[in-house]
Amino acid sequence: MIVYLHIMASLRTEVLSIYRTILRTARTWKSLSGSQQETQEEMKYIREEAGALFRKNKHLTDEEQIRQCIREAETRIELAHHYGIPYPRPVNLPPMGLGGPQRKGKKLQERLRHQAKPVYLHSHEEIEK
Template identity: 60%
Template sequence: ACLKKPRYDLQPGRKRRVSSCGSPPPNMTIATRCDVLGLYRRIFRIARTWQSLSGLTDDTLKEKDYIITEARTLFRKNRNLTDVEAIKICIQECQTRIEMGLHYRIPYPRPIHLPPMGLADKKGRKFKMQERLRKIAKPVYLQSHEEI
């Protein structure tokens, strides 16, 4: 549920309660919308107070910019999702990336290892099998990225 206090829309002569999360699109609950908006706000709060691991001002500014642009890009990319399960997967991915970034003090996704025989030439069955192996080996925090 949304933890923010509800706003009041003041119109002359009457008070009307307005949800701080707005009205959700079809097939999305208000709680899910509040979770998504809360994550979005949390990312921007983290970016505002972010300090680079190296402590250099240039690195800090680059990493802050990366955090903001990555969040905007991925949230806009997934904006039109209507499937509840897909939305939950995206929320889980976002939470995982936040926690890993805070723990390791690195805003970029951690590199992953390709499975054995993960680089096959683009011919027939072997290529399709390798594509499946790469898809299975993709961690939860990289589900929104097309390329490994």
């Protein structure tokens, strides 16, 4: 029981640290275009997206799910800094990811699409639904 509480406290510290990093990133964000309006829109997007995802996941208790969310947040932060855009990057479908008119192999197509989905998009599509 003590080990579990220690792990959860450690995860909580890590989650709060990531949240602070995201808010700091939003505060210092500069749009690639240099436009003040776009910069403000992107800063707002970062804050709102972070708030929505953290609120959605605040009741998670499974250690592995929490670690997956942490990995996703870290990946999205790295991608935002690297590419200079706060929005998730689009994903290309794998070969045979779309079905033909026969609809044969639908399970295979769904599995291929699921396997091709990058870690930084898991929460993004759940929020949109």
